[in-house]
Amino acid sequence: MMYLIHRHGWEIARLTFEHLWLTLSAMLLAIGIGLPLGILLTRRPRLVRPVIGFANIVQTVPSLALFGLLLPVPWLGENAARLAIVALTGYALLPILRNTYAGIRSVDAELAGVADALGMTARQKLLKVELPLAASVIMAGLRTATVTCVGIATIAAAIGAGGLGELIFRGVASVDNGLVLAGAIPAALLALVADALLGLLEKKLTVRRA
């Protein structure tokens, strides 16, 4: 381990940073799309099947294939990191979308009735009642999405987008297990740390009922 850090320290740090950058950009995009879309689905039930269905399909495409499929797309194919971020966003979308929808739908109908009876507008109800009560479920979706993204981002190195996958691919190509571990261990640690931190946040957001 020490040997790895000594030999690849700077490279590991640089690639970890790249890895984080890919993941965070994709997560921000996915939240920006998934959260409002999930809210919209609770208002337009007819859209639920097609939208969740589409997100489901994206989720089932093997990541290496998705990266490959997007390569010839004009604007995307020009920049590997850009392409990787878009593909990762696709993977992060489903858990965010599904949990936002499910979280808001699971708000007690009686409480929604009370919110109406108090004269809340749809917007007030969303901000004061529905989102706070759904927050922990939404956060659970973000957590799943983040861990998935950290994992899939290693594959992005295959198209030259950088990240810790670069060490892994190089290690595999040169049959150097040390190099594989130099990429795999930090990637696994990143996923574990993200999972733990977001898990804490999720717990904090859980509303106690009894």
Add this chain to the structure above:
Amino acid sequence: MPTAGVEFAKVSYTADDGHIVLRDVSFSVEAGTTTALLGRSGSGKTTLLRTVNGLVRPTSGEVMVGGCAVTAIHDVESKSALRRGIGYVIQETGLFPHMTVERNAAMALELAGRSMPECERRAREVIELAGLDFDKLRARYPWQLSGGQRQRVGLARALALDPPLLLMDEPFGALDPLTRAEMQDMLKGLLSELKKTVLLVTHDLNEALYLADRVVFLDDGEVTADLPAGDVLRSQISQVKDYVVAVNRRGNE
């Protein structure tokens, strides 16, 4: 809203699945009085109550509150304004679990855009009116309260904007008998002091007789009797007699 009588004119409601919940319900509630809606589960009493604040829109017929037709209100603003003039109390599930006692009680004021100090002042007033210690409980969450305390906070919240009309849907349904009796006493005292128009949904005959001036019996979506509370026990209407006999028989067992 100085007067807040309620009038139901041929109110009918058919659910989405085709089940007829209310059939041609007509009666009026005089301002400043308490009327109990009594009936077994599924008789339509909760649905009828919810037509008053527009949570349920009748399939046909009209509901008037203080001379204004609720059923004719379509825009969001007027609906919100109507609802702010109507207090609504339901079983203990009605408090927002992610808000403190103080914020729950002051929610109607917060929505009406009142300042923080005013919200706090009025929250203190209504919490104390409902018989609770504001300073001790203000920062607690609903799960930290007993069933009776939760119900009192629910009542306080409904009173925050001093609405002339109160809708209460089995407010004490989830409480043990002792707490229930305590709450009934508290409410009776409060109502005689505040002179609100109250529509109270209950399936408990004794509660109806104790709290209400009038009792309206609902059965399968229809009004079967509409009597002053004092006349219920000697009524010859068969549905009322059945109810009284059933309650007495259980009471004597």
